[in-house]
Amino acid sequence: MATLQEVGEQDGWRCWLCDESVDPERSVNDDRGPSVDSRTTTKKAKKSKSKEAVTPRLAHRTCNTGRGNTEAVVPWAPELFVIDPVPIIPAAERLAQKGGREIMCRCPAEDDAAAAAAWILDRLGRLEPTLELESEIQEGGGQYLVILMA
Ligand SMILES: [Zn+2]
Structure with missing residues (x-):
């Protein structure tokens, strides 16, 4: 299991969901503090032959998908002029x-x-x-x- 430090460095201390920076100095109990989010991809699962394979990603504590049942959503940038953007x-x-x-x-x-x-x-x-x-x-x-x- 990767440590928070390793995952943070891998993702450049940026939250994989909201794309904003994460302060490594913040407390892990802070809402904007760093946390390790786990995501499953079927592509990886096939390779490892296990039912589930997890890629650890860096997320803010409040953005972390593990904290609730809400599905991970990555928003489109509000400054873009787009029609019918797909999820x-x-x-x-x-x-x-x-x-x-x-x-x-x-x-x-x-x-x-x-x-x-x-x-x-x-x-x-x-x-x-x-x-x-x-x-x-x-x-x-x-x-x-x-x-x-x-
Ligand atoms: Zn975030």
């Missing part, structure tokens, strides 16, 4: 498991689509560090689709 974690898991393409959102302008594509690639680089992705912007019906390919 980020399920899309990332499908890309990790099956590869292929996922339409992530639609944008009204090409600039917005470029900004959204750059943001989602950067965000997924921390969320799923082992996943290699490329983005593509596709025009259709006067809108721009942001597509990710594994």
